[in-house]
Amino acid sequence: MEYQELNLPSRTIMTPGPVEADPRVLRALSTPIIGQFDPQFLNLMDETSDLLRYVFQTSNHRAFPVDGTSRSGLEAVLTSIIEPGDKVLVPVFGRFGYLLTEMVDRAGGQTHMMEAEWGQVYDPQDVIAEIKKINPKVVAVVHGETSTGRMQPLEEIGAFCRENDILFVVDAVATLAGVEFNTDEWNVDAVITGTQKCLAVPTGMAPLTYNDRIEEILLARKKIERGLSYDAVNDKKIQSNYFDLSQIQDYWSPDRLNHHTESTTMLYALREGLRVIKEEGIKSRIDRHTKHGKALSLGLKAMGVELFGEEENKLPVVTIVKVPEGISEQAVRQTMLNQFGIEIAGAFGPLKGKVWRIGSMGYSSRKNNILRVLSALESTLTYFGAKVNKGDAVQATLEYYAEADNPVIYKV
Amino acid sequence: MEYQELNLPSRTIMTPGPVEADPRVLRALSTPIIGQFDPQFLNLMDETSDLLRYVFQTSNHRAFPVDGTSRSGLEAVLTSIIEPGDKVLVPVFGRFGYLLTEMVDRAGGQTHMMEAEWGQVYDPQDVIAEIKKINPKVVAVVHGETSTGRMQPLEEIGAFCRENDILFVVDAVATLAGVEFNTDEWNVDAVITGTQKCLAVPTGMAPLTYNDRIEEILLARKKIERGLSYDAVNDKKIQSNYFDLSQIQDYWSPDRLNHHTESTTMLYALREGLRVIKEEGIKSRIDRHTKHGKALSLGLKAMGVELFGEEENKLPVVTIVKVPEGISEQAVRQTMLNQFGIEIAGAFGPLKGKVWRIGSMGYSSRKNNILRVLSALESTLTYFGAKVNKGDAVQATLEYYAEADNPVIYKV
Numbered sequence: 001m002e003y004q005e006l007n008l009p010s011r012t013i014m015t016p017g018p019v020e021a022d023p024r025v026l027r028a029l030s031t032p033i034i035g036q037f038d039p040q041f042l043n044l045m046d047e048t049s050d051l052l053r054y055v056f057q058t059s060n061h062r063a064f065p066v067d068g069t070s071r072s073g074l075e076a077v078l079t080s081i082i083e084p085g086d087k088v089l090v091p092v093f094g095r096f097g098y099l100l101t102e103m104v105d106r107a108g109g110q111t112h113m114m115e116a117e118w119g120q121v122y123d124p125q126d127v128i129a130e131i132k133k134i135n136p137k138v139v140a141v142v143h144g145e146t147s148t149g150r151m152q153p154l155e156e157i158g159a160f161c162r163e164n165d166i167l168f169v170v171d172a173v174a175t176l177a178g179v180e181f182n183t184d185e186w187n188v189d190a191v192i193t194g195t196q197k198c199l200a201v202p203t204g205m206a207p208l209t210y211n212d213r214i215e216e217i218l219l220a221r222k223k224i225e226r227g228l229s230y231d232a233v234n235d236k237k238i239q240s241n242y243f244d245l246s247q248i249q250d251y252w253s254p255d256r257l258n259h260h261t262e263s264t265t266m267l268y269a270l271r272e273g274l275r276v277i278k279e280e281g282i283k284s285r286i287d288r289h290t291k292h293g294k295a296l297s298l299g300l301k302a303m304g305v306e307l308f309g310e311e312e313n314k315l316p317v318v319t320i321v322k323v324p325e326g327i328s329e330q331a332v333r334q335t336m337l338n339q340f341g342i343e344i345a346g347a348f349g350p351l352k353g354k355v356w357r358i359g360s361m362g363y364s365s366r367k368n369n370i371l372r373v374l375s376a377l378e379s380t381l382t383y384f385g386a387k388v389n390k391g392d393a394v395q396a397t398l399e400y401y402a403e404a405d406n407p408v409i410y411k412v
Numbered sequence: 413m414e415y416q417e418l419n420l421p422s423r424t425i426m427t428p429g430p431v432e433a434d435p436r437v438l439r440a441l442s443t444p445i446i447g448q449f450d451p452q453f454l455n456l457m458d459e460t461s462d463l464l465r466y467v468f469q470t471s472n473h474r475a476f477p478v479d480g481t482s483r484s485g486l487e488a489v490l491t492s493i494i495e496p497g498d499k500v501l502v503p504v505f506g507r508f509g510y511l512l513t514e515m516v517d518r519a520g521g522q523t524h525m526m527e528a529e530w531g532q533v534y535d536p537q538d539v540i541a542e543i544k545k546i547n548p549k550v551v552a553v554v555h556g557e558t559s560t561g562r563m564q565p566l567e568e569i570g571a572f573c574r575e576n577d578i579l580f581v582v583d584a585v586a587t588l589a590g591v592e593f594n595t596d597e598w599n600v601d602a603v604i605t606g607t608q609k610c611l612a613v614p615t616g617m618a619p620l621t622y623n624d625r626i627e628e629i630l631l632a633r634k635k636i637e638r639g640l641s642y643d644a645v646n647d648k649k650i651q652s653n654y655f656d657l658s659q660i661q662d663y664w665s666p667d668r669l670n671h672h673t674e675s676t677t678m679l680y681a682l683r684e685g686l687r688v689i690k691e692e693g694i695k696s697r698i699d700r701h702t703k704h705g706k707a708l709s710l711g712l713k714a715m716g717v718e719l720f721g722e723e724e725n726k727l728p729v730v731t732i733v734k735v736p737e738g739i740s741e742q743a744v745r746q747t748m749l750n751q752f753g754i755e756i757a758g759a760f761g762p763l764k765g766k767v768w769r770i771g772s773m774g775y776s777s778r779k780n781n782i783l784r785v786l787s788a789l790e791s792t793l794t795y796f797g798a799k800v801n802k803g804d805a806v807q808a809t810l811e812y813y814a815e816a817d818n819p820v821i822y823k824v
Contacts, residue, residue, distance in 0.1 A: 003459055003687045006680060011446045018673055021445050029441040029677055033433050033614055034423050035755045047415055067616060068480040068654060069672040075654045098639030099653070106651050147639075196673060202445055204479060204616060204675030227510030227559075227760065239518050239651055241511070242480060242487045258760070260481040261430055261608060263616030265441055266678070268418060275415045343447045348639065348670070 011337075014373045015345040016146035016174060016318045016359040018196035018203045021269070023363075025201050028272035033264050037256065044271055045252060045262065051274035055176060055199075055282060056191060056209045058183035063209040064252040065270055066243070067263045070173040070194030073206025075103050076243035077169055077190045078140065081217050083236060084108035087136040091127050093152065094118055094145030095348045096171060104140065107239065112136060118148045118350050119309040124156035131157075131166060138167045143181065144174035147348050149320040149357065150313050151179065158187035167213060173197060176207075177277055178289040178317045178361055183209060190214050195266075198289065198317060200362030201273035204266045215249070222246035228258065290316050291404050292365045295397050296358060299374040302396035304389040305381070308355050317361045320347075321377075322354065324386045329353045332380050340376040367401060423749075424776075426785045427757040428558035428586060428730045428769055430608035430615045431776040433681070437613050440684035445676050449668065456683055457664060457674065463686035467588060467611075467694060468603060468621045470595035475621040476664040477682060478655070479675045482585040482606030485618025487515050488655035489581055489602045490552065493629050495648060496520035499548040503539050505564065506530055506557035507760045508583060516552065519651065524548060530560045530762050531721040536568035543569075543578060550579040555593065556586035559760050561732040561769065562725050563591065570599035579625060585609060588619075589689055590701040590729045590773055595621060602626050607678075610701065610729060612774030613685035616678045627661070634658035640670065702728050703816050704777045707809050708770060711786040714808035716801040717793070720767050729777065732759075733768045733789075736798045741765045744792050752788040779813060 013019050034041050045064075052063035066073045078100070082088060088104045090097060093116040101111045112134045116122060131139060139161055144151045154170060161168040169190045172181050176191075178198030183191050190210035195201035223234035225241055238244045242260070250257035277285055293316035300307060300321055308320035323329045329346060333356065336342045345357040358373060374393040381388050425431050446453050457476075464475035478485045490512070494500060500516045502509060503526040513523045524546045528534060543551060551573055556563045566582060573580040581602045584593050588603075590610030595603050602622035608615035635646035637653055650656045654672070662669035689697055705728035712719060712733055720732035735741045741758060745768065748754045757769040770785060786805040793800050 003463065003690060006440050006443055006684060008443060008446055008452055010444065011450065013445065013447055015447055018445055018448060018676055026442045026444060028418050030438045031418055031420060032422065032438060033425065033430055034420055035425055035427055036430060038423065038755060040420055051415065068484060069675060071672055072480060072654050075652065095639035099637060102637045103653050106653055202675065202677035203673045204678050225511060225514045227507035237518065240487065241515050241518055242484050260483055261615045263481060263614065264430055265614035266616050272418060278415060343450060
């Protein structure tokens with residue numbers, strides 16, 4: 001077998017992640033390696049923490065990535081704070097809520113699960129009522145469910161948890177830097193994200209932040225590993241070494257505890273991605289995501305296809321389209337990829353085969369991508385014999401952009 | 413605070429990792445993202461598994477990376493196979509042996525630790541005697557200890573374990589692709605490596621391989637996560653979701669179980685690094701590492717500094733130099749970095765402050781790097797007032813290279 005030079009096709013990626021990386025991030029990736037304790041690298045680590053604080057909208061002391069994909073960050077937080085028997089309430093409204101329950105279980109926690117029909121979110125008061133009933137140590141919830149395209153309002157839940165000394169942990173993998181997320185203002189104690197969605201960085205790191213309430217637990221469970229300390233003992237020690245935040249935070253502090261070897265290249269990429277966000281401005285970036293999400297929904301409606309779920313709690317960066325009667329979900333997706341070079345996603349669980357999930361995240365959240373995906377979807381549906389309003393999607397979207405980009409001129 | 417363009421100094425990295433990445437690998441890193449289930453990406457995954465089998469010298473069905481730094485792979489294997497109370501024998505001879513005991517403990521295993529003085533390795537018969545006494549389920553050992561520059565002979569231990577149906581797990585983070593390692597021939601059941609050493613790829617992935625004896629345990633513990641399966645139950649389930657090899661192997665098989673989102677960019681890099689190894693040839697690559705390791709030792713001896721540890725079980729890719737009397741370990745290291753742009757490493761535990769650790773791994777294992785580090789170390793030692801044989805190191809090394817590169821002409 002011959003292994004060829006890396007010759008990959010150019011793709012327009014309109015899935016809920018991984019999405020296209022910002023070209024500046026791609027360039028940063030090829031920067032030569034420097035050592036993990038090189039003063040220049042330590043400086044990059046500090047800058048990355050600062051930039052993360054900005055993107056998370058927090059003044060937390062702790063803000064750093066775990067070296068792994070998004071779920072590594074979720075597991076790091078949950079495993080580090082959950083001790084055997086701890087009660088954790090998880091209001092589930094899609095696949096990734098179930099993933100949280102899975103992690104709680106494996107960490108030895110006692111999961112109390114609420115289950116909503118796919119496509120629904122919770123009235124915060126219903127979650128608060130359940131919290132009162134259960135009195136959990138932790139409430140863990142997904143902010144944006146890419147599996148259903150829905151977003152859970154967090155503010156009221158956060159305020160109630162803080163008042164009642166319950167920890168509030170949020171999975172913001174799909175939302176951070178694409179949708180408003182105010183860690184401190186919303187009383188979120190720990191929040192985790194991924195790099196491959198609205199951050200426009202390749203997959204492979206899980207940035208997170210947490211406050212002193214979380215850190216207190218970490219310090220009580222801290223045990224420096226053997227090889228660095230020989231007499232450390234702690235019966236409450238965290239069940240993972242790799243995900244032991246009590247050690248990782250020392251690696252990310254002036255202590256520079258030699259835990260793992262930070263992923264040099266991915267840190268270059270993350271820092272550059274965050275720098276792009278800082279330059280764009282977090283508010284402008286969220287506005288951009290909102291605009292292109294709206295354009296996509298509007299275009300799809302003009303095309304005459306049906307969107308899944310109610311408008312009210314729609315996740316702005318994921319739009320879910322029902323597969324028209326008699327059309328093959330998979331054939332459409334494959335045709336879009338093979339003929340147009342455009343990737344959209346299928347679905348999980350009860351929605352599998354019934355919908356397409358279209359993302360508009362990070363660098364992929366831009367005008368030409370929205371117009372391309374609408375145009376290609378219309379042509380593909382027509383090709384397979386679905387009835388659509390030919391040409392309307394792109395025209396409606398162009399008009400929307402004309403107004404959104406320059407409202408004054410348009411109105412004259 | 414202003415966050416500048418990434419402006420990093422050019423470094424010559426002669427530590428035991430992370431080392432310089434191959435320039436071809438750096439270029440591959442900036443390749444644009446394609447989706448994780450794009451057929452072209454799945455093809456890259458399959459090719460990567462094939463190439464890993466070649467580098468691991470195995471016909472194992474399972475060979476793939478875990479998305480995390482080296483220790484993520486170690487934890488994935490140990491957590492996936494160790495159930496509470498399982499007896500695990502760990503013959504420790506440096507920091508990373510202790511790390512294995514740490515991971516066994518956190519996975520709920522019962523660690524039986526052998527401890528050797530730093531600088532020593534074990535007579536395989538002593539390990540075998542201990543195995544007979546303990547009768548463990550698993551023997552876990554480090555192949556090359558970067559903390560002491562020593563390498564443990566594995567063959568006899570492997571043969572004994574196989575005969576007695578004991579699992580043999582090896583940490584080959586420091587050795588794979590730089591030192592001979594024959595997974596199948598040596599009866600190693602699971603072996604884990606890292607990307608940032610002899611593979612010449614940046615940090616961030618932990619390639620591993622294991623055989624059917626390991627897989628049998630994984631299948632008995634398998635539990636597909638909630639969100640993908642709703643009725644799966646297994647009392648013996650693995651305590652981590654992220655490190656659950658029973659699920660990860662399904663992601664890396666035609667099942668394509670949607671576990672995590674593979675780190676696109678790091679996979680490009682790993683595949684390119686492995687392709688470079690395939691082209692160089694694993695034997696030639698090992699010969700190259702042997703040659704430059706010898707050159708470094710020979711040069712250092714000619715300089716008149718003392719090497720740490722006995723020659724016999726020296727790890728060819730890490731050379732440990734004793735700090736001469738009255739010289740500051742740290743000042744020398746900092747001067748080499750700040751004035752010459754060359755990084756060498758300090759040490760851990762009982763060796764801290766007493767030695768320097770010089771690596772010759774991966775792309776850093778080449779003639780100009782060896783000559784540069786010798787020259788800079790000599791100048792720096794001289795600068796701080798140490799007595800060295802001025803000029804001898806480089807001359808002796810140049811002569812060695814002349815002979816090693818072209819033995820016939822040299823001898824005429």
